[in-house]
Amino acid sequence: MKRTKGCAIRAVFAVAALSALEMAAAEENDARARVNAPARVAIAPARQPPQDDAGRLVVTVTGFKPAVAGTVEGVVLIPCGTEEREIGRFGIFPQQPFAAGNNTKPQRFGFALPAGCKPSQVTVRVEPSAGDGSGAELVIGEVAIE
């Protein structure tokens, strides 16, 4: 009986340790964007063919820290031809810290891809809408075309 209990405890610890490692690995794979320090993220291969010709770029935000004062927004840019083109903006609402985890889902944002653009990476900038945006950080997870 004691032995069984000990095994169970070891198993729980093993699972917990594995989960912690997985979360740490996920964190390392995420890109962080701050004011004047954009995140550049490779676009993941599509799991399914896009629903229309151009498809839609879906940016997953796995974490957020608001600015010390004021508000910030995310700006999504893709290379298109010889230029980098803004395809949309998003806000995190409510404007408070979050980290995707057990009880908190990531926030996901969809943007129409301009016809003829076949980007392989995306740039996400943090821009202040009010204040200077200091302290604000977006953690970008997967970016994919759906």
Place this chain on the structure above:
Amino acid sequence: MTTTRRTVLLQGGAIGAGLIAANVSAVRALAATKTPPVRRSLQGLAWNDPIVATYRDAVGIMKQKPANDKFNWVQLANFHGNISTGFRYCPHGDWYFLPWHRAFTAMYERIVRSLTKNQDFAMPYWDWTASPTMPEVFLPEKTPDGKTNWLCVNEDGRKRTWPPTQPMPANIVGPAVLSTILNASPYEVFGTSRPAGQNSLDPSWITGGGGVQGTLEATPHNQVHNNIGGWMPTAASPRDPIFFMHHGNIDRIWALWNLKHQNSTDPLWTDMPFKENYLNPDGSFWSPKVSDLYVPEKLGYSYGFTQTAVVASSARTMTLERSLNAVLGAKAASNVEAGKVETAVVENNKSATPGAALALKIEVPQAALQGVVRSAPVGSGFDTMDFAAAREASARGSRALAILRNVAITDPSTTTIQIYLGDEPVPADASPSDRRYVGSFAMLDHGGGGHGAHGDHELPSFVLDLTDALQKVYGSAGTIPGTIGLQIVVGNETGNGKVGSATPQRVEVVLVSG
């Protein structure tokens, strides 16, 4: 009254699927239709305008109620969420975002009417695209007559921070953003998608997020909340009275989008109940499900651009104007003075039933039909958001309207009528993407004998714009037919309730030469 080509075209340009009454003048018909109060833009409303004054008074009443009163301002805001525990019932980041907030705003609207005894009140909205600076009537702590301005937020640490004279940036609320929003389709791209993995109607799916936010939620919704500051970037955002001006505009944009696009028909969306998420003005719970929230008029308000429940329609469906022309007001279109307006009429006593579409053949003047088919397609105005220009453009082309007069509808509250062009049978899974699709309508006001009639027992009549479908079907054809087919199909948008039958007494096709 002489019907000129221009009056017909301009009026017709504003009509896709609208309701008209039979055997009465158009103006009388509209007067007879009970229209709910129209929500108005805050633009141009003075501090003492009755709409602003009523809202301000109601907010004051709610703010001064005891803390444990159901209608206390903070208690009501707690349905949405609060600072310490975050969101409560309100969904963000999934496809329930729009219907939940429609009902939430309607709840406040009803409470305002009840508290102020002003049944004409309709919640105004802040059209931040047209007027991107903060609405002035929400800013000063006192009204010009020296009284407390309950629309101002002056709690320490929760004052709004957005500068009063600084416009919201065009890259979050400007016309280009709005155009992107209104052209987004289908619903889950426009109004945020379902939570990943949703497989049931369990209420936990409502508030969990996990969908992909469309531009409407991600950009103007989120960023106007955040930019305003104070309560607005928080889960307790309804504690700022400007919340409902913002969400009124979000709701208006959904209603505008519905003029051109259909909502999701997935039962995981349509059948989701918001159980005990809202209060009625008598203090009891109101628990609508999503399909109860499609049509503003059914909730007791209007944005002024629908007179009936246009569930889905062709790209040209816009609004039925207050002044109608002689074509629509006449007892029959054939009574209209000839000239550049030609009409074809069929009398009918057969019904469209759930098992069989009603197929009608209508002989039309070939030359006039050719003029319609060969004229250049006209945009709806959604592409440029310039409806006036679109209407002017439509006045330069030929048009075709179908008028279904005296339509008897059984089970009107659960029956939707779709119109298709052509003689080929319409498949059961046909949708508005079918090139033969003309438009559809459903009844809103089910007075009279339960057959879609109004209180004075007139059967309703409907007008639809045939032009787009005619151009799609016959535009590339070598020859123009002398007879066109119209098929009337009855169905049900939600899959709930009995599908009735529809019997138009007469169908008229009106061709207006350009």
